[in-house]
């Protein structure tokens with residue numbers, strides 16, 4: 322019974338950590354817009370934490386380059402399991418308009434495993450919320 | 466026998482009560498910001514989830530300190546319910562507070578270190594005030610024992626109105642609410658991440674959250690002593706105190722520890738002395 326409650330809680334309390342790899346910052350601002358009273362993701366139990374050790378879901382925006390890939394990897398490794406990763410925006414998915422640049426590696430999934438892709442340039446807050454909810458399905462899948 | 470039953474009752478009921486209070490707190494805060502807010506049971510989901518996460522620890526001391534913090538907080542609530550001695554309760558809860566600081570100091574992370582230092586200053590700020598409150602209760606009722614205080618026929622609030630405000634300061638600091646939330650705050654990302662709690666994760670963060678609920682109930686229990694003569698009075702007093710707490714949290718910004726020390730000690734001490742002199746003369 323207790324185990325069941327924990328599994329249910331996982332889907333009800335995703336604490337997000339937000340990392341912006343760079344690029345134009347558009348998606349970054351859209352992620353923060355989700356936390357404003359307008360979209361109020363806190364009603365789903367989402368808390369924006371600044372510490373990877375407390376986070377369940379990592380939201381990554383922007384383009385990965387060799388320099389911040391290490392940082393991204395480090396943050397990912399510091400998050401205790403179970404955890405989910407959401408790549409946001411065209412940049413996070415493939416490099417977007419910056420993909421031809423000499424220092425851009427491509428999508429986030431070149432560095433860390435990604436669970437959910439949220440497209441858009443910038444991604445809409447609605448789509449980001451949708452992405453978080455989809456990532457929670459992964460936690461529910463752990464029930465097994 | 467009866468005391469043991471009361472103690473067990475306290476240990477079991479306090480976290481449920483504390484969790485509900487913190488759920489209501491988040492809901493009311495959200496409404497004040499014209500948001501919908503999370504469900505009332507959200508704190509329970511959070512803690513259950515934390516207990517379901519993988520254990521990541523830095524060293525043995527961190528785990529040990531988290532457990533001592535929880536046990537001390539639970540014990541102080543148990544003693545409160547068992548109507549024990551106020552001074553004993555005070556020392557037990559002080560041990561818990563100190564061990565939380567030691568847990569923060571146990572790892573070398575700078576955020577955790579800074580948070581622990583700040584937490585220590587917070588502890589130094591509110592402990593003297595709580596002692597003064599207990600001493601003034603003693604001056605009125607002539608006893609530190611809670612069962613004898615409860616036998617007093619008049620609400621303490623009549624004789625110690627200023628001491629209640631002083632206790633309110635201690636409550637605000639203990640609950641880590643603005644403007645005193647500088648040792649751990651969800652909203653201080655760039656400044657100190659999560660302060661003293663930075664290095665605690667998963668189940669250990671859950672333990673600390675649980676201990677925090679005990680502490681909330683503990684301080685509200687002390688507040689309840691101020692109007693012990695009627696049940697309606699207790700409920701009214703606690704509800705209005707906590708609402709004032711939330712209101713202050715939402716209207717104030719975080720301050721520095723220097724400001725806190727200066728402000729809380731000067732105002733707190735002056736109010737205590739005025740109240741005690743008035744008590745002596747009156």
Ligand code: SF4
Nearest residue numbers: 345347410411412442
């Ligand atoms: S996807 Fe578009 S909006 Fe988002 S960071 Fe990249 S360029 Fe900016």
